[in-house]
Amino acid sequence: MVNGLKLPEQFVERIEGMRAGRIEPVAPRDAATVVVLRDHPEHGLQVFMLRRVSSMAFAPGAYVFPGGSVDPRDGDTDIAWAGPSPAEWGAAFRAGDKLARELVCAAVRETFEESLILLAGPAGTAVVDDTRGDTWEADRQALLARTVSLAEMLNRRGLVLRSDLLRPWAHWITPAIEPKRYDTRFFVAAIPPGQRAGDVSTEADRVTWVRPEDAVRRAQAGEWFLMPPTLATLSELAGYRTVADVLAARREIVTYEPTAEIIDGEPYLVLPPETARHYPRG
Structure with missing residues (x-):
């Protein structure tokens, strides 16, 4: 029995090419993903998810959390900042101060770009309560076009990044076998009071709030496509009752990087033992 997922047959040639040194793995891009949480009065703990459009080059049709790769301007040092410092985030994620700053800024920026949820406020003890309206949409479009940085947007509005x-949650690296790779740190956060998640991302054709256990069930039934890091994260979150419980959890961040192997002549993505239990065995 194999702890992992069977890959399409075309991966055999790529795996063999990498073994022989004919194919070099692509360097992964640093990225951040945010699992946005809420407490629903009837359904309990829920997470916000997007379904990627089928035309996307990476993970088409997958249900994912908001997130994306780091932009060079995410490292702007003139941003107003409240909360744990880049050094503290670096310690949590085993990253340098510069990368840690970029990851936190990318997490906040990408979440706003893909959902309108903004983890910032007029002071270190306050948060924006509504991001709907034409001026906010103009700012979101400017961020998407990279004509302004997150720091510039927040500073112009007199806002502080919170x-x-x-909270740090996980660290996953896309397998070396993939032509597009990401070195992704996972965060968790509660949706701020008064804010509403919007269906605004052009990279998604559906958004939804869902209980973690329901998302896992749908994936295991073949109804939803979830990538291994997403399924593992949702399976972990299914063990918590409330947002407060999740935010209070103590996490030691372990780096996971699945590997591709040929087993009995067939290609497999071999998952870390701690996460493989979430999938049917091959």
Whole structure:
């Protein structure tokens, strides 16, 4: 029995090419993903998810959390900042101060770009309560076009990035066999009071709030496509009752990087033992 997922047959040639040194793995891009949480009065703990459009080059049709790769301007040092410092985030994620700053800024920026949820406020003890309206949409479009940085947007509005609203959760690296790779740190955060998640991302054709256990069940029934890091994260979150419980959890961040192997002549993505239990065995 194999702890992992069977890959399409075309991966055999790529795996063999990498073994022989004919194919070099692509360097992964640093990225951040945010699991946005809420407490629903009837359904309990829920997470916000997007379904990627089928035309996407990476993970088409997958249900994912908001997130994306780091932009060079995410490292702007003139951003107003409240909460744990880049050094503290670096310690949590085993990253240098510069990368840690970029990851937190990317987490906040990408979440706003893909959902309108903004983890920032007019002070270190306050948060924006509504991001709907034409001026906010103009700012979101400017961020998407990279004509302004997150720091520039927040500074112009007199806002402070609230890094204390985030918590570190996980670290996954896309397998070397993939042509597009990401070195992704996972964060968790509660949706701020008064804010509403919007269906605004052009990279998604559906958004939804869902209980973690329901998302896992749908994936295991073949109804939803979830990538291994997403399924593992949802399976872990299914063990918590409330947002407060999740935010209070103590996490030691372990780096996971699945590997591709040929087993009995067939290609497999071999998952870390701690996460493989979430999938049917091959």
